[in-house]
Amino acid sequence: LADLSVALRPLLEMPAPLVEAPPVAASAVDRAALRDLVTRWSRLLSESDAGTTEGLAREKDLLHALFGGAEAFDGFASQVNGYDFEGALEALQRAAGAMGIEG
């Protein structure tokens, strides 16, 4: 054990490797905040509000959490940036429905 301890010491003293923080898991996000997000975005998208293109960056974390990952979020962002608000609204409501959130 003493030999093993000596052999491990340099390894234990090494700095831990940097690991990128995983995206915020939906379960870890306040559901009330997500519900509020869905309500707000549903209204803005049904008004075809161009301000949503700026909102994408502002509320990226919550939207990521709602869509459950970068890929789905990117698809949604592409619809918003392309002014396809009806498609974006459908995607938002699908994502909300999958999480059992009513907007």
Add this chain to the structure above:
Amino acid sequence: VAVKNLSECRVLIVDDVKANVDMLVEALRGEYKISVALSGEAALRTVEKSPPDLLLLDIVMPGLDGYEVCRRIRADPANREIPIMFLSSLEDVRDKARGFELGANDYLTKPFEILEVQARVRSLLKAKAYADALREAQERDLTIAREIQLGLLPSDLTGRVEGMGLDVHAIIEPARHVGGDLFEVLRVSDDRLVVAVGDVCGKGIPAALFMAVAVTLFRTLARQIESPDEILRRLNDELEAQNPRSMFVTMACLDVRGGRVTCANAGHDTSLLLGSGPPRSVFPSTGTVLGLFPGQSYSSETLDLERGETLVLYTDGVTDAADPGQSHFGEERLAACFEAGAGATATETVDRLLRTVHEFAAGAAQYDDITILALKRN
């Protein structure tokens, strides 16, 4: 007048070319709320869900073009006041003229100067904000006028016939905020009741003002004069003497003592007598309308209202009520409504007729005031 802050206004940009939209969004961002539709169809859906304060509308688009979008928006009465500015590469004066004919407020040809677009947008939004504010102020005034006008009419009718063996109920439904119909139930002594239903020509504020004068004069005269024909004669002369706009009012005036009912009728609809038999029209007009010609005289007729019988007085808003196909309710439907007799109470009688008229109209616009009064002898 509270005018809407322009930063609260929503501008809907409709263009199928995203680069054009991007440029306009950038030019107007921060000043107003911006909505975008990339097709005519999407624009109409957006307008329906959330009517904007201004439309910037391209003309040449696949599917519905801008002209058709404009035409459809203007066809909906709710959207007739939304300013529309065409932004188009079509420069021909005939294209512009067509746009204005379809209801556009402005037309700018591409390529345009952003500064000019911004200035025109601001100007159109300002004009709409002022027009909206004025309309809202007018609506508020009319709502107050309605409260005042309805306050002129008697509310506690039951108390007015207490101890007379009579049951009375009346309703009035103005076609606009204020109208020209009137009714009165006046207890002038222990055993005498004077009842009137009237209809001033026209609608809106002028009719309401004339109605207020007529009902006030009627109250004064009915307390001083015994016979309904004389009440109408004096009322006609008083109204005619100060009537710069040559307005007039039709009126049926009833004097009720026990079961004996005497009526003088100045150009008003007949009344309906509901008893054991089929409904019967009674009390036809016995003179001309009030307020137009001086020195008119009126005769009167008398009938005995038997116990259980009901008299129904109404204005032509009942018979003239139209359904969506523009057919009128008419006197046949009015009589048919009471083929099985009157309601058990005056209130039931009035409610039945009003409900039948509403069912007939099926949501069609009401163009005339509706007044119904039922008087039942218990």
